Amino acid sequence: MLSLGKFLELSLTGREPCEKIQLNAESTRLHWRGEGVLEVVPPSASDCGRDLILSAGIHGNETAPIELLDRLLVRIASNQLKVGTRVLFVLGNLEAMRKGERYLAEDLNRLFSGKHEMAEGSEALRADELEKYCIAFYQGVESNGHARERLHFDLHTAIRGSRVEKFALYPFVEGRELPERSLARLQAGAVNTVLKQNRHASTFSAFTATHLDAESFTLELGKARPFGHNEGVNLEALEAMLATLISGGDVDDNAYQPEHTQLYQVAREVIKHSESFRLHLADDVENFTELETGYLLAEDCGERFVVEEAGARIIFPNPRVKNGLRAGLLIVPA
Ligand SMILES: O=C(O)CCC(=O)N[C@@H](CCC(=O)O)C(=O)O
Ligand SMILES: [Zn+2]
DSSP: OOGGGGHHHHHHHTOOOSOSEEEOTTOOEEEEEETTEEEEEOOGGGOOSEEEEEEEOSSTTOHHHHHHHHHHHHHHHTTSSOOOSEEEEEEOOHHHHHHTOSOSSSOGGGSTTTGGGGOOSHHHHHHHHHHHHHHHHHHSSOOTTSOOEEEEEEEEEESSOBSSSEEEEEOOOTTOOOOHHHHHHHHHTTOOEEEEOOSOOOSHHHHHHHHHOOEEEEEEEEEOOOTTOOTTSOOHHHHHHHHHHHHTOOOOTTOOOGGGOEEEEEEEEEEOOSTTOEEOSOTTOOBTEEOOTTOEEEEETTEEEEOOSTTOEEESOOTTSOTTSEEEEEEEEO
16 A cells, blocks of 8 residues: 555654655555645546545544545555545644544634634644645646536534434535535435535635535534544445545436435524523433424523524534534524
8 A cells, every 4th residue: 555545644643754746556646735635636537527625633533534534545545446536635633633632722613714814823724724725626627628526525523412323514605506416425425414504604614615616515424432433333335425426436317315315404503602601401412302492592691592493403502612603503404
């Protein structure tokens, strides 16, 4: 296997490869662009016209997706996976990953789309750097008159357990519809629940969707656990779907089966405004738990957040976020 196949090990130990560009036996080029960023380029005759960003570890303690990307890259570096797509592998918050923390100073996934300019510390620098790597990646290829397809899957795991183990979040972009092909790809990856966001956000997937016109998703893939403890979540179908995209293949036309996907939309965001914020949910309440109308979900500075929407469910409840940030999402079936 090429030594760049040890991308995760190199990144976690903070080592630079001696050779930054390596070719595998199929003439696929692996190019170390910087710490935690590796570009894979097929020979031009095999290039299907797709540019795919695969990111993980934007939160350092979310290891199952990091292990998934590592497996894909090892397959590429050892010629077990044929490449027909340009791919940018991104490991997000390396310092937090080394410490097994979600983040150090600031949540990296709240610093994109320029928000890093108003923040300090390693995460602010990393958000700026990752934006530039993504811009360079999408611009770094001749289109030869044909529009190239831009995809981004940003892989995460959640803090809490969930009644729906795997789900996708579709960033809000004005006027954008969710294509059936994307839903079919998610179905092929055993991701059958999709939440459509309803406002602009400063997440990584929202940045590539809004500013780089990519078809982007955040994927939630079970619960956050340390490296080597992810056997409880089965990502085989997702790995197979990503391998198909990397090889230049795709799902069949008309593969989407609407009856097998549940769509949600955001009803309201719960924002923590102050230290007096109180969330009235036990720590073991799982994502997608349904809340009764009339339920007092949160209180802050004398304001009461009461559930009014029938069939509402809660995801990402977290009273420990910094003031001004999202402390939960109330969602309803779309
Ligand atoms: O479990 C939680 O509370 C958070 C899990 C997580 O990291 N989720 C992402 C979702 C990003 C998005 O809204 O697209 C995040 O909060 O950054
Ligand atoms: Zn995350």
